[in-house]
Amino acid sequence: MNIAIVGAGALGLYYGAILQRAGNEVHFVLRRDYQAITQKGLTVTSPNGDFHLAKVQGYRDPAEIDAVDLVLIGLKTFANRRLVELTTPLMQGNACVLTLQNGLGNEELLAEAFGAERVLGGIAFLCSNRGEPGTVHHMGQGRIRLGEFGGGLSQRATDLAALFNQAGVPCEAVADLRRARWEKLVWNIPFNGLCALTGKNVTELLAHGPSRAQIVAIMGEVIAAGNAQGLSRPIVAESFIEKMIRATETMDGYRPSMMIDRLEGRPLELEAIYGVPLARAAEHGMEMVRVGMLHALLELGESD
């Protein structure tokens, strides 16, 4: 398959490299890593085994890339004002676009520009960081759940899932992408925000009884708001929260991406992870009180 990667950060570089290694033709739109990658290739370090791609097709401008079948979006959502501009030159012929960005609202931006029928979204459970230019560190996981923006289980989504699975990335096509996105928010909203705000990692948060109780309460707010959207099946609060907490207890000392972004002085993905979900909740008459407070205090910190 002929694939373009827009937003070649830790996520875009990792999945792009994995797909190229599996025999796909991959084109990377690059900024920071352009020189390193076009000259020396791309290195992935991973607990699954390091590998190096000697020849990588890198571009400064997406307009230089010929027709592709799939545009894979890994752009950080705080750069979404450039999302459509960067993607437009690539959406020729029958190309479809799969956004693996965080949070809500990304598919909508793409659907408005290119038509809902060309848009898929996915949730990536990936732990990776950029290293030196030309190197990406995969620390663990990588599973993807993807689906049609318009809903329903399409052949196209099933084929894309097969593409990732063949490349070694566990991937599941889901019929209700919105439900998958809200499920991910149940984890992202409390842990990303509280870790970024307090500077504590997930283990420190869970070890403190009152903070753990706040995490559970925040998860409850998110699930209630998600269920108010009319998902295909409601998220069952009690068991899902317990599952999330138990999974997080195994992530010893884990620092979510938003905490690292804050510590390293980068902007946070507040709109996609807080702003849009709060608005969606309000549209259905749900007030996520704790989430609103968390959003306000995270946004306050952005002025530093």
Place this chain on the structure above:
Amino acid sequence: MNIAIVGAGALGLYYGAILQRAGNEVHFVLRRDYQAITQKGLTVTSPNGDFHLAKVQGYRDPAEIDAVDLVLIGLKTFANRRLVELTTPLMQGNACVLTLQNGLGNEELLAEAFGAERVLGGIAFLCSNRGEPGTVHHMGQGRIRLGEFGGGLSQRATDLAALFNQAGVPCEAVADLRRARWEKLVWNIPFNGLCALTGKNVTELLAHGPSRAQIVAIMGEVIAAGNAQGLSRPIVAESFIEKMIRATETMDGYRPSMMIDRLEGRPLELEAIYGVPLARAAEHGMEMVRVGMLHALLELGESD
């Protein structure tokens, strides 16, 4: 009047000095400042005029102090486990005790030890800091509202108010001390906690729309919880909030005491300002959701 000061920090030293200057016999229980004050006296710097007390009666142990009429408590509430122990030797004869400590629960500790009829409480609107040993800096304000723990406007409270007024401290005796304490919490709970948690001063918080909205919402939670206690007169939410916000807008760049405590690595007065008010609210079926979250996150930070 014969007065003992327990908890001679920025507040205890300031009011003690003012009362001694007005002709009262004041005895200070001292720790950090013992040597400096007993040897060189006590200096107050103030926009109302600096002054120096050459001879100050300082003690390391309250048991060394002879019978007094009034014990004035300025102890930080995080040291309340020592409150009764420090006060007991001074509660001889008809001595009464006036606590000017922050938050809720202090009068109760004293009442349990010495009887409710011997306890008064007051809210101090004071901006002062300790300087070098032997020096206290008064930056502004100083007004006190005091009343009987048991409620009602007593002659004793009126006399104490007169004592402060004669010393130059504006002081009002109130019939409903609980109402005065909840009114103060309407300011303290949002501003102390949010400033300590975020490292922003009151002006920065108010300048950020979403944070300002959280402050208003938190004030609303506190007022609702206070009114549920059955105060003599309910606090009128809208006008009181507007008054508090307007007053705070004049406090350019003000950093509340809890923010300074956090910045300087001291413990925070969490139990008196958050823990007890949350418990009082819960006793009356009120959940202060945002206050609970703020309390949890502040407490989490105490483990640093």
